[in-house]
């Protein structure tokens with residue numbers, strides 16, 4: 001009890017939900033989901049994504065929340081306590097991923113702040129965009145290293161001030177304002193996007209059944225691994241977040257209900273981001289705009305705002321404000337995994353940790369690696385990059401390299417190990433934690449959970465791991 005009191009707790013279940021949904025809803029939803037949906041044929045990607053959410057996302061999220069709340073400690077100690085040496089390895093993987101992801105997440109977040117700033121200048125008549133095309137604007141942003149580093153510093157500093165406030169008075173408070181603001185900004189952009197002339201093509205692309213990619217095994221596997229990797233990243237699974245946030249949750253709350261709400265909200269925002277971006281791309285982005293890949297957010301969308309006339313910059317500010325909010329609430333969660341680890345470690349050694357100092361040190365470490373990614377400008381500024389000479393995707397930029405180790409290897413490998421760990425410690429551990437304080441977990445749902453943990457999760461995760469490695473080793 002004493003330990004809990006020192007660590008703090010969420011002020012309410014709503015606060016926990018806002019923060020966990022805030023962690024889940026991020027660049028993965030807004031940047032990743034629409035462009036991957038564009039690349040993998042629209043509807044087929046959506047169907048596989050939804051199926052994986054039910055068969056893999058839900059059981060893994062429930063497991064992570066249960067372990068986090070049961071042990072009530074950082075991710076490393078939580079996994080070590082329940083899983084022994086395998087748990088320790090898993091705990092390290094689950095801390096390595098957030099740290100490396102932060103290197104590029106902070107830079108992508110910084111680009112969003114920069115776009116918001118440029119559109120704002122344009123709106124005020126100060127010529128932030130000087131009528132440049134989306135591609136020209138983005139090329140300038142990538143090439144201007146001092147500006148990219150400045151905005152990265154700003155983005156990390158914003159996160160620092162929020163996280164320093166603590167679980168309840170910092171993270172929870174910010175998410176309670178930030179998440180509703182995000183939803184409103186997104187709704188306004190969607191209304192504009194779907195009422196553009198020509199937007200219906202985008203809607204058809206998203207929702208008209210199309211089974212073509214499933215006609216070959218290769219096509220199916222490609223969609224499966226892309227959708228699976230996306231789902232893990234989007235739900236923030238296998239990265240310590242859900243364990244960490246769960247460790248601050250009261251025993252009275254329902255883990256099943258909370259998992260479902262987080263998954264549903266995250267998926268809804270991803271589809272809504274698709275609704276904001278794909279119809280706009282079809283209406284204003286020109287032939288094949290939906291295939292722009294990662295550039296869809298930073299180039300195509302800016303072209304869309306440019307072509308809206310005088311009102312364009314206002315939508316640009318609103319849209320990038322929304323993306324920045326989504327990015328920062330996720331970056332906060334990634335940082336908190338490391339902060340909680342250090343705080344708990346110091347407490348266990350009998351010290352009284354200084355939260356502000358720990359957050360400051362973690363932020364500085366993140367800044368050091370993020371400066372590298374910012375200076376690299378997605379590989380366009382001639383910096384040396386590991387594996388560059390191989391011509392493979394993992395050597396295309398510092399972002400790709402960091403992404404390879406975190407999203408490509410540590411995350412799916414951690415998720416696979418997690419299944420085996422649950423086999424070893426038995427799913428009853430999760431069942432008993434879910435049933436705390438008389439919360440319902442019917443036998444039927446528990447049987448479904450067991451089926452997923454023994455069958456669908458390991459198979460799904462093996463394919464995801466395979467697919468991720470294939471992507472990163474492909475010649476770029």
Ligand code: PFF
Nearest residue numbers: 024026027028234236241330
């Ligand atoms: N889920 C976030 C997104 O979709 O952008 C990314 C993320 C946040 C991943 C937090 C992992 C994490 F721990």
